[in-house]
Structure formats: structure tokens, C-alpha cells
Amino acid sequence: MEGLFGKYRALLAPMAGVSDIAFRTLCREAGADMAFTEMVSAKGLSFANEKTRHLLALAEGEEVVAVQLFGHEPAVMASQAAWIEQEMGESLAYLDINMGCPARKIVSKGDGSALMRDPDLAAAIVRAVKAAVAHPVTVKFRRGWGLGDETAPAFARCMEEAGADAVTVHGRFAEQLYRGSADWGVIARVRAAVSVPVVGNGDIRSGADAAAMAAATGCDGVMIARGAEGNPWLFSQVQAALAGQPEPALPTVDERIAMARRHAELLTHREGRNIVRMRKHAMWYLAGLPGAAAARGRINYCTTLDDFDRVFDELLEIAHGARSL
Known part of the structure; x- marks a missing residue:
């Protein structure tokens, strides 16, 4: 996995209703090393929901893509991860488990960042998925659930012990939703707590932001979400900044x-x-x-x-x- 994140430094986050084929195409052309599909419901896949399966389609020329699953039932998550791997084969880069989405309709079902409140269940999901697939399995989560209660470093260790090949940390608490600022310090603390690669996420809106996050945290990659909305050029700026080169001019x-x-x-x-x-x-x-x-x-x-x-x-x-x- 170290090699994977040596190759994939700038990633487009899995965003519902945003990270579709069209947007992924533009971001990859602009410099994204890896792009996620929109996040995928394991339960929806288990019902053979065509609308859900549609999310796994690749863009023209898109050789590989990462897929993020959300759900809270270990057996369902494992079976659907195995189905994705079988269907996508070498087009699948790796599987990520969503433990960071704070949306009410997600957490009310026990999915997304709600899993940070139950580390034992979260670990059981990781173990089940790891046992079901041969591809790398990663986990994305937040600084913690409750405002001011930072649990990410301990949670990251738990995920590593369960078999996660890498983790992505968003620097806000779940209760913050997307308000306030992301704390990049927690990314550094997670980096110090685990031996697997760590990807940083939160408030990257320029190449300089990405370079500053990498320098301050030692993260192995950066994941970009809202900063890329209406701004695929951000990835060319990030690539330049991470390489220590001048950023391209802003688009006219x-x-x-x-x-x-x-x-x-x-x-x-x-x-x-x-x-x-x-x-x-x-x-x-x-x-x-x-x-x-x-x-x-x-x-x-x-x-x-x-x-x-x-x-x-x-x-x-x-x-x-x-x-x-």
C-alpha cells in the first residue's frame, strides 16, 4: 500500500451526486491521480438495485477507479465488496469503507460517521471486508463524533489492527458537518499513531493548501472534495505545488x-x-x-x-x- 500512495498523491473524494463519470473525467484530465465513484450503498447493491450498480460504471479511458462502500452490517458489506471485486476486476484500484459521512440520512441508519461511536462494530466490518476481497481496503473517518472529543488516533489504530491497509482523515468532527475549519493537526496525530499510509482531507482549495497539509502532517496523499466543485483545475495546481513547482495560472x-x-x-x-x-x-x-x-x-x-x-x-x-x- 505504500507503493499505492506513492503513486496516488492527489485523490478526488467520493461525493454523492458529484463524483460521477463526467466530473471524474475532468478531474483526471486536470491531474487527479485517482478518483472515487460516488459513495455506494452496500444495502442497495445487495438488492441488485440498478441505480446503485450504475454508480460503478467507468468513464471512457478510465482504467481504474476507487470505490467507497457505506453500510453497517459486516456480512452485507463483505458480500457486496466481494461482488464489486468480481465485477470490476483489475478496474478496481481499492475499496474504501465510509466511516466519515455526517449526513443525517446516513448516520440515522448507523452508517457513515455513526460507526465512530462503535469502534468494535467498525473493526468487525473491516475484518469482514478484508477477508472477502484481495484488493486493498481503506477506511475514511473524521476527527471524532462529538464536538471536542477527538478519537481519530485511537480509532485509526483500531482500524489498522482490524486490517485496514490505509486510512483517510477528515479534520472536522461529525457534529461539525462542514462548518468551521478542518484541523490538520489531527492528521499528523493519526500519522504518528499508525504505520499504514494516511491520507489527509479537509479545506484544500489551492495547491499551496495541499503542500502545506503535506508538510505539516506528513500525510501520504491528499483527498480533495468540495474544493474541486466547479474547479477541476485544482488538481493541476496541487500536483505542481506537491512537486515544488509554480502553480498554473487560475482559469480565465x-x-x-x-x-x-x-x-x-x-x-x-x-x-x-x-x-x-x-x-x-x-x-x-x-x-x-x-x-x-x-x-x-x-x-x-x-x-x-x-x-x-x-x-x-x-x-x-x-x-x-x-x-x-
Whole structure:
């Protein structure tokens, strides 16, 4: 696993409704070493849910992908991990177990970060999955469950003892959700507590952030989530900073709109005419551009590539007009 994280330094996080084929394609082209699918429900897979299985599809040219499972039943997690491995074969880089998602609909079922409150069950899940698959198994978790109650270093040791090949640490407590700032110090404390590779996660919004996290924590890789929304270029900045090179220039208005347009085209190719899920991506790409605030209402009614193209064209005209003044 040391070799794996020597190769995969900058990772795109598994984000529900975000890390689909289109977005993974753009982030990989921009420099992401590894991308996760959207997080996958083990229970959904166990019901042979086609909507859930659809999440495991690879993008064109995507040789390998990482998959994150969530659930709380060791036997179900193990059986579905084995099914994923059988179905994906060498296209699977490794399996991650979600013990960090703080969303109410996840933790209310005992999944995600709720498992940090039951380390014995969490360890049982890791042991069961490890016994069921040959690929590496990793675990992603948070600083702790309750605000101010840091349990991550002890939890990491427990996961390592259960057989985890690596861990990823998000620097917020579950009760924080995404409020406040991530504490990178806990990543360093986890790094000191275990011998397996450690990936840091939380508040990476520039290449400089990634380099600072790596320097401060000794982490073996960085995982990027919200910072990449509407900003696939972040991975090229991260790669440059980690290599000690100057970061590429920030994208121009034309480049941002061109990327949004290509994202919509990729979604159309994959999903057909109705690309409602592009609305949130469009707003992320266009945030702060001249005319973007007024365009937000129109974006909320876009459903097809042509709808989005009209908005993008209008914003280009506004931007070019502003430059000519």
C-alpha cells in the first residue's frame, strides 16, 4: 500500500451526486491521480438495485477507479465488496469503507460517521471486508463524533489492527458537518499513531493548501472534495505545488465557461437530454463571474444541453463586453 500512495498523491473524494463519470473525467484530465465513484450503498447493491450498480460504471479511458462502500452490517458489506471485486476486476484500484459521512440520512441508519461511536462494530466490518476481497481496503473517518472529543488516533489504530491497509482523515468532527475549519493537526496525530499510509482531507482549495497539509502532517496523499466543485483545475495546481513547482495560472472566464460547457456535454452523452444534475455544477463553475448572480435563476430552469448553452453564451457576451469597456 505504500507503493499505492506513492503513486496516488492527489485523490478526488467520493461525493454523492458529484463524483460521477463526467466530473471524474475532468478531474483526471486536470491531474487527479485517482478518483472515487460516488459513495455506494452496500444495502442497495445487495438488492441488485440498478441505480446503485450504475454508480460503478467507468468513464471512457478510465482504467481504474476507487470505490467507497457505506453500510453497517459486516456480512452485507463483505458480500457486496466481494461482488464489486468480481465485477470490476483489475478496474478496481481499492475499496474504501465510509466511516466519515455526517449526513443525517446516513448516520440515522448507523452508517457513515455513526460507526465512530462503535469502534468494535467498525473493526468487525473491516475484518469482514478484508477477508472477502484481495484488493486493498481503506477506511475514511473524521476527527471524532462529538464536538471536542477527538478519537481519530485511537480509532485509526483500531482500524489498522482490524486490517485496514490505509486510512483517510477528515479534520472536522461529525457534529461539525462542514462548518468551521478542518484541523490538520489531527492528521499528523493519526500519522504518528499508525504505520499504514494516511491520507489527509479537509479545506484544500489551492495547491499551496495541499503542500502545506503535506508538510505539516506528513500525510501520504491528499483527498480533495468540495474544493474541486466547479474547479477541476485544482488538481493541476496541487500536483505542481506537491512537486515544488509554480502553480498554473487560475482559469480565465472563457476557460471556466468552456469547462462548464464540456461538463454538460459529457453528462448529455452519458444521461441523455435531461441533465438536471448539471444545475449545481453550472453554478459552481460560474460563481463570481459577471452576470452569474442574474443567471442563477435561469440555470434553475435548465434541463438540456441547449438550455445550458444559451446561459453560457449570454455570460460570455457579458464577460467580453465588460473587458471591452
